[in-house]
Amino acid sequence: EVQLVESGGGLVQPGRSLRLSCAASGFTFDDYAMHWVRQAPGKGLEWVSGISWNSGSIDYADSVKGRFTISRDNAKNSLYLQMNSLRAEDTAFYYCAKIGASRQYNYWFDPWGQGTLVTVSS
Amino acid sequence: DIQMTQSPSSLSASVGDRVTITCRASQGITNYLAWYQQKPGKVPKLLIYAASTLQSGVPSRFSGSGSGTDFTLTISSLQPEDVATYYCQKYNSAPGPAFGGGTKVEIK
Numbered sequence: 001e002v003q004l005v006e007s008g009g010g011l012v013q014p015g016r017s018l019r020l021s022c023a024a025s026g027f028t029f030d031d032y033a034m035h036w037v038r039q040a041p042g043k044g045l046e047w048v049s050g051i052s053w054n055s056g057s058i059d060y061a062d063s064v065k066g067r068f069t070i071s072r073d074n075a076k077n078s079l080y081l082q083m084n085s086l087r088a089e090d091t092a093f094y095y096c097a098k099i100g101a102s103r104q105y106n107y108w109f110d111p112w113g114q115g116t117l118v119t120v121s122s
Numbered sequence: 123d124i125q126m127t128q129s130p131s132s133l134s135a136s137v138g139d140r141v142t143i144t145c146r147a148s149q150g151i152t153n154y155l156a157w158y159q160q161k162p163g164k165v166p167k168l169l170i171y172a173a174s175t176l177q178s179g180v181p182s183r184f185s186g187s188g189s190g191t192d193f194t195l196t197i198s199s200l201q202p203e204d205v206a207t208y209y210c211q212k213y214n215s216a217p218g219p220a221f222g223g224g225t226k227v228e229i230k
Contacts, residue, residue: 035219037219044209044221044222044223044224045158045160045166045209045221045224047220050218050219059217059218061217061218062217095165100168100171106213106214106215106216106218106219107213108156108168108211108213109156109158109166109168109211109219110168110171110177111165111167111168112165112166112167113165114165
């Protein structure tokens, strides 16, 4: 069974940093692109960032470009999101999501992790 | 950037009703469209990909259609367990995936 478990969320002051992790199991991690998607409480879904299976392709939403960095460690079956210069508008549940087909990059997401809540507030 | 617009933003229907949700892309995306269901307090779940391919395990009352810019998600007979917010998502075009604003489905 595919499992994605996010961690690292919490309360952080504006301007500070936070690093999210996503531990993957149940599939061949280095065959699949991975993405981060966020959802502000009570709001819709917003794609944040994606990384290909070999880290050769990386993209960011304009709203986080220059502040967030996605990375992965295939040896550890783990995905990361380094979030710097956090703003109140970054407050959201952050989900890691596996791409639905191997060796694809910008595709549908299946499955999603349970999410980790990031709250940016003073 | 391609924008995804869903309508309606919410709807209320009776058990057994046929429900249709529309998703429109600002530019043609062939059939690169997925639909997700997010039940209250839960994680989004893939229902349909490639505009009309039902994900394994999804009830057959769900169906998707469309290509180019106009897409629909249909629930042929609404059930109480279908109460959720439904999102469309375009993929396979730069700069990245994009979601519609969501459609909240409630039981009348």
